[in-house]
Amino acid sequence: MTTQLNLFEYVQRAYANTSDAVLDNTTLYRQVARLANIKESALTQKSPIGKSKQLHSVMKRKIRWYQQTLRSMGIIERVTDRRGVWALTQAGRQKLKSICPDVAVLGFSTELGVAIWSDCHRVFSQWDEPICLALTSPPYPLARARAYGGPSIEDYSDFICRVIEPIVKNLVPGGNVVLNVGDVFEPGLPAKSTYIEELIIDLRKRMGLYLMNRIVWESNKPPGPIQWASKQRMQLNEGYEHVLWFCNDPSQCIADNRRVLEPHTERHRKLMARGGESRRAVYGDGAYRIRPGSYQNQTEGAILRNVWKLSNNCPSQRRYKQMAQDLGLQAHGASMPLKLAQRVIRFMTQVDELVVDPLAGSITTGLAAELEGRRWACTDKIFDYVRGGAQRFLDRPGFNLHLDFPGAVND
Template sequence: MKKGNRRPAPGQQDLFAAVRAAYQGATQMDNDQLYDKLASNGVIELGSLDERTPIGRTAQRHNTMKRRVRWIQQTLKAMGAIERVPGQRGTWQLKSGEEQLTAAAPGRVLVAFSTNLGLALWADCSALGSLNEPTSLVLSSPPYPLARPRAYGNPTQDQFSEFICRSLEPVLRSLVPGGSVCLNVSNDIFRAGTPARSTYLERLTLDIERRLGLFLMDRLIWVNPSKPPGPTMWACRERVQLVHSYEPVLWFSSDPARCLADNNRVLKPHTARHQQLQAKGGEQRDAEYGDGAHRLRPGSFSGATEGSIPRNVLQFPHEAGKPAAEFRAAVQASGLPAHGALMPRALARFLIEFLTPPGALVADLFGGWLTTGIEAEETGRRWVVTERFAQYIAASAWRFKDAPGFHSSFDFVS
């Protein structure tokens, strides 16, 4: 291949996926076999493996492509995905039990990837206590207190309130006056062995007010039309409950009098019926309803407005469509596990736009798929997200690969 027609070097995220996939397709490989496989798969050029570049103050010449591959090799080792073959120098294999998640070491904060607007940190959420930047919104979907924990684990109903308060305390030090905290939680948590719902949400609300000094602004309702039928036992088998369709979003503020929320940022288009009402000059009636609680006067609703104020019942399906499918396929191809819970992007976008002005800083304690981060990125907000498990934060980097300034260093598992 002529020099002028050489393929560009693969990005770090693309190379990571390729190295990971190479090990999935082989039992054992030494480094030379790995380089040859990457070249034969068209990921890197064979000639690039012979090039040497002066590096560092001593200007010693090294092959940068091989160094990148070996760095990813160490990343996969730290993530628990591969291991050295005993007794064979430089030979690696997939590690048995590789589906296990790799948690961040206590007290360690390392950058997984970044963009011009945000940082994704491989760390426990307590790391946000060191933030020196004023934070306008904390938006998180914490692990629900499920009876059967998912791979990432969760607190029990009795532990949940303490867990959330302890997780929020560090980041609240940087929350601005009028800043908000939004928690997407589950309504479908039941008392053990019964169809009676748990009151853990009520306990949580009271503890957040008493312990953290936050004020409850609303219990927003997220209606999910694509939610699968359930609860299986109590609605579908025993028939003593109705099929669930919503989850609450608890919205708190540090100072209601100075709340940064502005519904002008999330106005909806007027309905055709309302537009017709405006066109004919508004209401023609003069009437009272509810003992004077509501009154219509001639000319009401005649003024032109930019849109309709949304109600506090929000309807968004789970993320679907081509972008979501491509993302899932990319994660699957990389060999990384997909997080078991997904907040819809439309819900995160609505809350971010409603509760923060452009340029504000948004934080998320439990990154998961980094939905909060990607919606903050796309709406012009700065963001910082922590995720405890290396595999999840590595997989979520796919969502940001086209963001300005994207850099996935993978030095977070050195």
């Protein structure tokens, strides 16, 4: 899905897409012409201008006019001692890497999916294909936001509801929404915010989503919170994040735990092999009983528990960060492990069903869906994240890079 941009937006994109943030005017003309599909003849055609009727390229004059508009906005500045050469300012780098809210540009695609450089609401508000799973790791409401930004605690529920509302409208009956979120502390206090609990309630009341489970992702994250656990000794170190699972119709939920069975322990395999339990026992005032023959059925594996021990030291994420760095791109700072995304996708969808991630970051959800044989669609409004994420798909069938800047393609 792409949206035609006006000439001003193409000029912005030309600067946003350059790897070293510097463009001479000749290159600018060429890049704008390529992006806007302007023919060489239209670019170079000259017409009489002003009282003197001197011949000038009208198209190039328009491009330079918009270039000066960017200068007045503080987005670009002239490079000293280099005529006709302009560079992004630091503020411009940040601003132009985020696409305009009403624009959607195809970033890259494979046989199974697409990554779109766009605000998620712009894309999914026009979406009309049934969605089986939305899996995303939204920015946490941190007191000091990460480089990719994020909402405040007060605005968090509104932010999430806006993101997922158009997706929920396209969920199949029994379709699921999964959010990876983390605890935060009240400002200046060793007390945790209740924003997660408030979010759960708001998603039920406003979006009609039922909470299916609070999956605990136990990771090997660094010790913290430093202030309250290590310095003032009032708190415990954090060891997990939340994977909140919601469904629009629990009675028709399409998740199936048989797709994520774990291997039986050696002890349990031996128990099944000898015909199950031979003893009788009663526990918990009769609530739990063992009888002769219990566990004799030969099952394919053990049902997964809702505590998942998965390292956040992910080889796939390390490779992504290095590839992004090699291209001069800012890598996404928060890293959902590929194995976590694969497990969720395998559990909640079948092959060929559609998985989406509206806040895709490093496009981990897309890669996990690709590896699991699911169709996928991801959006992110930051250019660097979409372009950097593309490097993870170079060897995937049907890969096609639509969004690029000079010198950024790896052969």
